[in-house]
Amino acid sequence: MKQDLNFFEAVSQRRSVRVFDQTDNFDGTIVQKCLEAAILSPNSSNLQLYQFVRVPEYSPLKDRLAQLCMGQKAATTARELVLVLTRRDRWKAHAKANFDFISASASGEGDKKVKLALRYYGKLVPMLYQKFPGWSVAKKLIAITQGLRKPMVREVSETAVRISVHKSASLASMTFMLGMKAAGYDTCPMEGFDSKRVKKLLNLPAGSEIAMIIACGKGMPEGIYGERFRVPTSELIVVK
Ligand SMILES: Cc1cc2nc3c(=O)[nH]c(=O)nc-3n(C[C@H](O)[C@H](O)[C@H](O)COP(=O)(O)O)c2cc1C
Known part of the structure; x- marks a missing residue:
């Protein structure tokens, strides 16, 4: 049996592969296993506001979806396509799930953990995630005002919340891709797709966004388009 790669082997051997082996x-069980590993990724407030949608090659939707990925070879030759959706719309249900979990695992009525969870998932999370006209600007003003007196999180606008949800979805995507590499498969993350048409084709929830679509399969050597290039490390890692 083939041994999985260790973490650093998987990181260094992972490439975005654009042509997958058809033979x-x-x-597909490896995809499921790697997605289940991806769910363990860190995510903002543990709200888990993302969802993976699997489109295997036997799905009647796969070929049409590949065409909507601008016909990219990575998509047309993929043995499976995995959509990573943001589900900002699920905040209320997931906040409640977190709250219920913490309450159930608490030792008693006056447990400090429960009080904090109640405050966090019952007050702070709704403050950040609820949506009504003018609230985004109001949140920013509150942050600016409070920030005059003490350190304050500034990223509270609707755009900031959207970015935060995409961050968590992207971290889960990365775990998935490294898992696939460790297990012997290759991937290509894609943002080159027609999001409007993809949403319609797969009947995706209106409140979702597609963070990326990940092509999966066993990579062909010609699927690596060039030598790996990175700008100098000194530019990307700084110490203060
Ligand atoms: C968010 C995101 C979107 C990307 N979109 C595409 C894409 O649409 N098509 C493609 O061929 N590669 C896409 N890539 C792959 C990048 O081009 C690739 O990661 C980069 O060139 C570095 O190469 P490497 O992944 O082989 O190290 C995307 C990567 C990311 C992270």
């Missing part, structure tokens, strides 16, 4: 006996 390989692709094992």
